[in-house]
Amino acid sequence: MSRPASSDAVPPLDDAPPDAASGLTPRGARTRARLVSAARELFERQGYLDTNVNDISSAAGVAYGTFYIYFTSKEEVFGEVVRDMHLQFRAIASAEPRQGSDAASLIERANRGFFRAYQQTAAMQRIMEQASTVNPRLAMERREANRYWRDRARRAITGWQIDGVVGRDIDAVYAANALGAMIDRFAYLWFVLGETHEFEVAVEQLTHLYCNALGIPHTLKLSPHEF
């Protein structure tokens, strides 16, 4: 396939400064970092609702009021933690080695990268789900982030249609939405809700279903498990 997958360049998620610590003294930056780190740990362990500002500042080893020097609210730290997590997610997903440039290979790589990243950020994924059902602003930010992935997929599918790899009867928007939803939710059931799956089998089976759905040729390497 000549059409390159869109670059992994990371678009800004929102209007936060890329380096939130700018304008702080080194000491201030350290305090701030300790707060973010403590917040993430607590959010992951206890959830968004059950973590309070008291816990966070205690865990960071600073006074209660210090928290409000760096953040205006609990929501704000959470936003920061989520941004960090998105960066980590993309870093992990991007680190997945490329195996080929045909559609099936790209899809498999994307799925493997996605699952890998999801697995390593599972605790935060659970919490983001919770927080975004509670806080509308977080829900919106989350949808923005999803749109990014969705658009990438839609552009890729459209490209494959131009190349003739995917049939014209497929609506690229629906397909991108539906297949994205499939991968995303499967990961949630797997890593957050605790369904048990074999990593490589999951990658292969979901890639198979994904390719089949689009009419992209794909052959399994592993032998089937059931029957």
Add this chain to the structure above:
Amino acid sequence: MSRPASSDAVPPLDDAPPDAASGLTPRGARTRARLVSAARELFERQGYLDTNVNDISSAAGVAYGTFYIYFTSKEEVFGEVVRDMHLQFRAIASAEPRQGSDAASLIERANRGFFRAYQQTAAMQRIMEQASTVNPRLAMERREANRYWRDRARRAITGWQIDGVVGRDIDAVYAANALGAMIDRFAYLWFVLGETHEFEVAVEQLTHLYCNALGIPHTLKLSPHEF
């Protein structure tokens, strides 16, 4: 295909008495019903967390304490509302007319019924998502309910494999999970998060992707929208 889709007989959702009003006088039953109804409306409008017992009893036109005659907690009414909603969901989904007995027709009918039911219970679906991220017990109950649909799909796929309609390279468990997740999450994005889709197009496209994924022959009746 001779293999019949599993019957639409509705299994018991849990061990709650079918008629929760048993042992109540007509007056009591009326009050209880008013509470459940008020609770559902408020949950749908304000969410699980932002609805409190005070709101519910006020809306039902009874005193605060009256609520606790019929329910031991907010969680408990919520459970009842959810049960009601499940019954409604299944009723709507089952009402979808059968068009044929081939795999593609069965899948299309199931998808159309699912979307129809989801659309009409969208408000509660949003709230259930919220409540289940907050309350572990509700999360568990929710997974149980999902398991029921997942198992139905898995059995159907296995049946089609025996019939030779679906290839043996597909793992029925993974496929049922993944495609169920696709339909489920797509409906959530659509009806809860507000993505805009055309009903019949969505049914057709998702059925197409579903069938393709399993290798089941399926032809679109509507013309593609993009390009």
Add this chain to the structure above:
Amino acid sequence: MSRPASSDAVPPLDDAPPDAASGLTPRGARTRARLVSAARELFERQGYLDTNVNDISSAAGVAYGTFYIYFTSKEEVFGEVVRDMHLQFRAIASAEPRQGSDAASLIERANRGFFRAYQQTAAMQRIMEQASTVNPRLAMERREANRYWRDRARRAITGWQIDGVVGRDIDAVYAANALGAMIDRFAYLWFVLGETHEFEVAVEQLTHLYCNALGIPHTLKLSPHEF
């Protein structure tokens, strides 16, 4: 000793009718009795504060409102239960066989009877202690009941002083109060708070202390336990 111990005739504890069921139909009397019995069981098991009217009527197998046909308040049933218990207490204490008419024998018999009765009404004694610290009216009734025993003791001591068995340096009022307090509180520590004592040893030791305190000759039958 010629002076007879005051008779065991039971004085009225308060203005309640001796037979509270008077003026009730047989059916009403039965219902009332069931309520009193259920109330006593629950008070003994759960304490005064943790027993509510709902519990009582449920346990008695009658409707909530029925309770208020027979009693005007929780306090009132409690009063009735206490009266029953007092009757029981006196019955047990009076049943103790007389062994002799000398002061030491009378004291020993009184102590043995008191401990025997206390032991068998221990559960209610605990609850009365609780209730009387909470409800001033009950506290007063309780003091009245105590006064009865105190007066008996005072009259006996005064009698023994006239007879020359007890010295004139003893103030009968102080002695009756103090020694009554000793017996009463010792029983509480023993049967309610759970100190472990041997019944006959306790009777003998406390009788010994009691007699010694008053200068009444008394010899132990059991061998001493310690040293």
Add this chain to the structure above:
Amino acid sequence: MSRPASSDAVPPLDDAPPDAASGLTPRGARTRARLVSAARELFERQGYLDTNVNDISSAAGVAYGTFYIYFTSKEEVFGEVVRDMHLQFRAIASAEPRQGSDAASLIERANRGFFRAYQQTAAMQRIMEQASTVNPRLAMERREANRYWRDRARRAITGWQIDGVVGRDIDAVYAANALGAMIDRFAYLWFVLGETHEFEVAVEQLTHLYCNALGIPHTLKLSPHEF
């Protein structure tokens, strides 16, 4: 008698820090002290059950929530108030001047000190009785404190038995329990339930009964009141 009464060194009441205000700023310590003081006053005036956190914080002149900065519950402040009261009690009792080292003198001094201390802490004694019938944890703490006094008495009696002042027919454990109960309960009837007694007469009469009970020689200085 050469055997000295055990020293008046005050043992730790429990594992609470001697200075509960450690780790607080002066301002915090002041607020905390105001809360404890307000709590004690209210407990004494209204009882344990009828005093609520709202009352306490209002009386201390702070907001409702401020209470929960310093204490986790009403039970906890109560514990603190009780500890303070125990310290006060021991201080008063220990301040009683020594008159001689013979058994009778020691007993008289102990009784006088006990009554003096009880009299000055009467309000809290009443409340502790109430609270300990309601709250099992407080009941246990109270028994621990009593055990301390009981053990002192038992050791003293055993010592006097070794010295030959008290006969071997007395069981030191029973005697310590019974005579302790006598003093304790007499004080309760007197200072809490409002029986009227003359201070010095009470000291002398109860000391007389106490000594007589143990066979310790004791002569009254005051003339008898009755007859």
Add this chain to the structure above:
DNA sequence: GATGAATGAGGCTTCATTCAT
């Protein structure tokens, strides 16, 4: 920069008693 004390509205639940049937 940092501290930590103070705020107070808000939510949940209990229960003695009344009252219409």
Add this chain to the structure above:
DNA sequence: TATGAATGAAGCCTCATTCAT
């Protein structure tokens, strides 16, 4: 007699945020 639904005041505790030092 008996029923059981209805009442609503009262109490406990949490926690995001502000502010004086």
